[in-house]
Amino acid sequence: MPTPPDTRADPVTETLHGDEYTDPYRWLEADADDPEVADWTDRQNEYADAVVDDDLRAAFEPAFEGVADLPDYGAVTPRGGRYVSLNRDSDADRARLLVRETPGGEPRTLAAPDEFEGEASVDWFAVHPSGDRVAYGVARGGDEQYDLRVVGTDAGDLLADCGTVGRTGARMFAWADDGFYYVATGDPSDGAQMDKEFRYRADGDERVLATHDDQHVWPALDYHEPTGTLVVSFGEMSGGTRVTAWRGEDGAGETGDGDEEFETLFDGGDAEVSVELTDDRVFLRTDAGAPRGRVLGADAAGFLAGETDPETVVPEGEGVVREVTTTATHLVVHSHREAASRLAAHAFDGTHAFDVDLPGLSTVHGVEGDPDADDCFYVVESFDRPASVVHADLGTGRDGDDAPDADRAGGARAADGPPDPARTRTLREPDLDLDLDLAVERRTVVSADGTEVPLFVAHRADRDPSDAPTALYAYGGFRVNLTPTFSRFRLPFLAAGGVYAQACARGGSEFGEPWHEAGMRAEKRRTFEDVEAAADHLVEAGVTTHDRLGVMGGSNGGLTVGAVLTRDPTRWGAAVCAVPLLDMLRFHRFLLGESWTPEYGHPEVEAEYEWLREYSPYQHVEDREYPPTLFTTAVGDSRVHPSHARKTVARLQNEARGGPFCLRTETDTGHGLGKSVEMELDEQLDRWTFLAGFLGVSPADVPDGG
Known part of the structure; x- marks a missing residue:
């Protein structure tokens, strides 16, 4: 392995609630344009380039390029007989704002990223009830500082420009x-x-x-x-x-x-x-x-x-209610049951009318009803199914002259009676041309305190995993639910014989607010215990071994990765820790950190400080062996400050053993939004190559063409 770059130590010692801490890398909290920080960042990127296995990366690259071209179809908002969505076509780098006159009609472009200077992205929109205008937000470099604009849906003319509004x-x-x-x-x-x-x-x-x-x-x-x-x-x-x-x-x-x-x-x-x-x-x-x-x-x-x-x-x-929307005559309720989606139509008085059919072990999002019709639109996906846009006609007993046109109603009606409730049709579905059948199962693991925790496991259907390279993904915070979702860049790892596992750790709300509260503030350790229990289960069940088991997570999930690494590094063969929180004694001082203190606790409150110091990853780096770990951050991150990743990498490189410990810092992007396909391709190729390589995947394991 190449030698990591030198990092200057400039210790700062302070006392917090009677405890003395020395921070040797406080200077890395400076802004990215600080010359010394910029030079250090460049050298860290060069080191990360040198560590990533070029041969394995080259073997993976054709498959990654193939799946990168899959289009992204966003949720549809129906208003006033118009249907608006954000879609990225297979030949485009970012999504365009589109309008259609019918759900399945030809789109017209209302806004496209290439209209704006810089690395721009259109990230959200709001349609006027009449459907004749749309407001949208455009940001640059993923900084989530939006310019607010309004355009007409007929001519695409600019009706208002509010400038940058944050x-x-x-x-x-x-x-x-x-x-x-x-x-x-x-x-x-x-x-x-x-x-x-x-x-x-x-x-x-x-x-x-x-x-x-x-x-x-x-x-x-x-x-x-x-x-x-x-x-x-x-x-x-x-x-x-x-x-x-x-x-x-x-x-x-x-x-x-x-x-x-x-x-x-x-x-x-x-x-x-x-x-x-x-x-x-x-x-x-x-x-x-x-x-x-x-x-x-x-x-x-x-x-x-x-x-x-x-x-x-x-x-x-039994299910946890996630979304509610209305059509002309129905109340539509989206819920999660055992961490998978259910969709039901009710009368406005709450009477259950019928369920909308969904694929097994799938996730629904972007549920939008049409206030002027009995139509509902949603996006559905699963581990083996890309996100697809579906139109559900909730009307019953409508036929002949009373039926909407064929496009809006989803096709011809049965002549001998009323249509089935919630007739559905897929409007847009990516064409996934990949010779890969997946087996997906939902398991249950027992955490340290006896709590049963769901664990999804996906692998090639033609292989019974045994001592397989395995990536365990977790988040566990802020009510974020980990349900069966699709990731194109996960597929090449699975095709190479890898196993993907996803733990529904406490801190999310897969089972409602008690599940969230059981993994926050004073109970935050339960999140980490759940992930550790999932890791132990995968090893005890023979799916993998500790040296072939990797852990992945980003943002709050990056905190989860950092915590389980420093609690017991012997469980893991490698790790990817993306845009993470890691210095939990100073997180509140940067960007959005203060707003997260209700979730984690406040370092300046002594009782809450005690919770945080128990697991804060940066302070728990020791002179011991840690697995190879890739940290990622971004110059334009306006949520989690890059100093979390910088300081922790510096400490690992200079005070710990094992590794290698790498930091990849992206430019022209932020916490996650607004990335071009090319940016995401390079980023994901590096992450999966790093993880797979240190879990024992070789170029020979990668099928021809991915």
């Missing part, structure tokens, strides 16, 4: 009668990106309605046209939502400060709440009083006036 997105935008509301955030370069302004724009005039500087909450906006009410849901990153109505002088330019002009309509306390509005009804998806979630309903006008309390319409069941 981290706003589709849930922080709402159409009004003659304008729109949105939330702008501060500049991350001056530490103000958590500050928020509520703005209203109409006829080219823009006014600030209110400001809000609580760093622990993010707002979601909804607008109810019949009553003219702006609904603002203040939600914490780790859970807890308060639904309010804006009662200020709408559009008058008066600025509120804080909470006084937001009247509380529903306080979820520590529970999550999301809002779905129709002209007549309001529905709240919440886990308040129901750990797995339920749906509340109320008369919209009465609720928004603060006069009517919502009542349960869909009670808590």
Whole structure:
């Protein structure tokens, strides 16, 4: 192995709650444009290049290039007889914003990344209820600092350009009668990106309605046209939502400060709440009083006036409620049961009508109903099925002259009776030309405290895995659920005889809010214990051995990787730790870190500091053997500061044994959004080559052409 680059030590010693810490690499917290940091980063990238096995990379490359061309089909939003989506074609580098006149019709481009300077990406959109205009956000370099623009859907003409408005997105935008509301955030370069302004724009005039500087909450906006009410849901990153109505002088330019002009309509306390509005009804998806979630309903006008309390319409069941949307006559509920999706249609009073057929062990997302028809659209995927766009016609008993046109209804009706409920058809599905059949199973492992934890395992169907190179992926935080999803760049590893395993560690909400709470704050170690239990199961079951078992994760999942590595490095043969949090005694000082303290605890609170110091990976690097580990970060990451990865790599290279320990720093990208296909191809090829090579995969194991 080549020798890692030198890293200057410049120790900084400080005392925290009576404990003394020496940080030899504090200088690596500087910005990427610091000359010394930039030079060190370049040398680390060169070292990573030298470590990655060129022969194995060359063997994998044809397969990676083949799957990179698979198109990405995004969720469809139907409004006013138009159908809008973000799609990346197989010959394109990034997604375009498209509109269709029918669900399966030919698309017209409303916005494309190549219209803008730099490494631009269109990442989100919001369609006007009439369907005649669309707002969208475009960012550069993956920094999630969005320019907000509005275009007409007929001619694609630019109707409004608000300039750069920060981290706003589709849930922080709402159409009004003659304008729109949105939330702008501060500049991350001056530490103000958590500050928020509520703005209203109409006829080219823009006014600030209110400001809000609580760093622990993010707002979601909804607008109810019949009553003219702006609904603002203040939600914490780790859970807890308060639904309010804006009662200020709408559009008058008066600025509120804080909470006084937001009247509380529903306080979820520590529970999550999301809002779905129709002209007549309001529905709240919440886990308040129901750990797995339920749906509340109320008369919209009465609720928004603060006069009517919502009542349960869909009670808590076996599945965990994830999304709620409405069509003209149906309430559609998406839930997870045993970490896989279910989709059901209900009457507005909550009466169950029917289930929508889904493939087994699959995941649904982007569920969108058409308020003017009984149509619902969603994206479905699984470990062996790329994300595909599906149209479900929820109408029953419609035929002849009463049926919608064939394209919208999904084809001809049976002449001898009403159609089957929820007739579905796939609108867009990538053509996966890969000679690879996968076997997928859902197992259960027992964690340290006796809790049963789901573990998905996928491998080639023609091979019974035994001592196989195995990649275990985990996240475990912020209510993020690991369900069966497709990853094109996982396929070449599987084709080469690898096994992919996915642990539903606590900290997510695969089994509702109790599952989340069982892996956060003082209980965070349970996340790591669940991953360790999954690793031990895979070895004890003979699937793999410890030296052929790798662990992967990113962001909060990168924290999980760092923690299990430093808790017991002997479990692992290799690791990939992407855009990670690793210095948990200083995470709150950078970028969005302060907003995550409800999830992890606050280092400046002594009792919470005790939780964090128990596992903070950076402080637990010791003079012992660690497996080969590739860390990745990005210059434009506006969420997790690159210093986490930098400092930990420096400490491992200089204070630990084993390895190699590599750092790959990407430019022109951020925490994950906005990457071009070429960027993602190079990044994923490096990650999988590194992992596979150190788990014992050789070029001879890779089938010809991948």
